[in-house]
Amino acid sequence: MDYSKFYTPQEVASLLIKMLSIPQPKRIIDICCGSCNLLSAAGRRWKDATLTGVDTASQIADGVQFVRMDGREFAIQTSQRYPLVLANPPFDYVGIKREYPELFDGVFETYHTSRLENEMLLANLRLLDKTGVLLIIMPSSFVEAESNREIRKIVGRNYYVKNIIKLPEDTFGASHINCYVLEIRRRLGQRICTKSCKAFRDANKYFLSEKVTIHQRDIFEGNWHTDFWSKPNNIELNIRRGNISSQSFSDSGLPVLHTAKQSRNWKPSIRHIKNAVKMPVYADYGDIIVSRIGKSAGQWCRYFGKRVPISDCLFRIKDPDGSIADALAGKKYDHEIKGIAVKYITVNDFKSWYNSVIVNNDTIA
Numbered sequence: 626m627d628y629s630k631f632y633t634p635q636e637v638a639s640l641l642i643k644m645l646s647i648p649q650p651k652r653i654i655d656i657c658c659g660s661c662n663l664l665s666a667a668g669r670r671w672k673d674a675t676l677t678g679v680d681t682a683s684q685i686a687d688g689v690q691f692v693r694m695d696g697r698e699f700a701i702q703t704s705q706r707y708p709l710v711l712a713n714p715p716f717d718y719v720g721i722k723r724e725y726p727e728l729f730d731g732v733f734e735t736y737h738t739s740r741l742e743n744e745m746l747l748a749n750l751r752l753l754d755k756t757g758v759l760l761i762i763m764p765s766s767f768v769e770a771e772s773n774r775e776i777r778k779i780v781g782r783n784y785y786v787k788n789i790i791k792l793p794e795d796t797f798g799a800s801h802i803n804c805y806v807l808e809i810r811r812r813l814g815q816r817i818c819t820k821s822c823k824a825f826r827d828a829n830k831y832f833l834s835e836k837v838t839i840h841q842r843d844i845f846e847g848n849w850h851t852d853f854w855s856k857p858n859n860i861e862l863n864i865r866r867g868n869i870s871s872q873s874f875s876d877s878g879l880p881v882l883h884t885a886k887q888s889r890n891w892k893p894s895i896r897h898i899k900n901a902v903k904m905p906v907y908a909d910y911g912d913i914i915v916s917r918i919g920k921s922a923g924q925w926c927r928y929f930g931k932r933v934p935i936s937d938c939l940f941r942i943k944d945p946d947g948s949i950a951d952a953l954a955g956k957k958y959d960h961e962i963k964g965i966a967v968k969y970i971t972v973n974d975f976k977s978w979y980n981s982v983i984v985n986n987d988t989i990a
């Protein structure tokens with residue numbers, strides 16, 4: 626079967642463009658534009674944007690500046706960079722290996738491929754400006770096959786893979802082409818977490834299943850598909866209990882985070898100690914803070930303040946990429962709370978609750 630000419634249906638193009646959360650792009654390009662459906666959907670959402678389409682076959686669409694040439698060559702020759710790049714490249718073997726060696730410059734230097742869609746991905750990534758976003762449809766083998774692990778690793782480590790969306794098998798008609806949409810961003814500073822979900826169709830409308838978080842270490846290792854993801858019970862939370870006793874609190878002095886009354890939007894309170902303690906456990910910006918004792922035992926929040934030591938009534942969890950907070954978002958600790966007079970939970974109680982939450986999240990996909 627010739628997989629190189631399956632045009633993106635309009636409803637799918639509209640869904641994909643709608644889900645992009647980006648500022649108004651000035652220039653949008655598709656270097657294998659075919660039907661121009663992706664470009665046209667983008668043009669409907671961002672009416673002032675300049676649309677450029679490149680294709681080896683001649684194509685015409687309203688409002689699209691068309692260039693007839695090989696998309697890879699275009700990407701190498703142009704000095705223009707784009708805030709939004711759209712792509713549903715041909716899925717095929719390359720005619721000549723490394724016909725465009727420049728595509729493999731930089732981080733892709735040692736990478737080899739015989740697949741045209743992979744070369745097209747490299748060509749598309751070249752076109753991104755500093756904050757650029759690439760929305761690309763790739764065959765399922767790109768996300769699932771061991772043979773593509775190397776390119777997944779390079780992309781995962783050097784770009785921010787924001788969304789991975791599995792399209793329904795019949796997206797391109799009766800042909801049953803399994804594919805994924807990838808949203809890849811240039812700016813690493815934004816890297817918070819990667820979401821994965823499935824798109825499904827009900828009548829002629831497309832919907833997205835609830836998204837699940839993929840850990841960044843899985844993205845770095847090329848584990849982009851559910852089969853590869855780290856098993857929840859392998860997840861080692863970096864969690865520690867504080868070591869400053871409330872008996873050392875004073876009216877003024879150095880700040881310490883301490884537990885606080887149970888509340889809907891629980892946050893730790895600030896207390897003080899006269900003298901610094903040796904080897905305190907600190908809360909840093911972005912850490913998760915959990916109350917371990919009292920009626921608020923199990924309540925948690927993300928901490929966005931300055932570095933400060935914590936009392937022995939709190940746990941602190943390191944969460945550099947925000948993926949733990951993301952997995953727990955909106956979830957209330959609902960496992961056992963120990964103690965009769967004074968309620969409390971242990972580090973292991975919180976770990977086991979966290980793992981149960983992750984398992985439940987995984988089954989949604």
Ligand SMILES: C[S@@+](CC[C@H](N)C(=O)[O-])C[C@H]1O[C@@H](n2cnc3c(N)ncnc32)[C@H](O)[C@@H]1O
Binds near residue numbers: 628657663696716
């Ligand atoms: C799978 S279709 C997708 C078209 C369009 N992006 C869409 O979403 O509807 C791939 C398109 O790539 C074009 N194409 C194939 N090889 C190409 C190349 N080397 N450079 C540019 N376009 C190419 C084909 O002519 C075809 O229109």
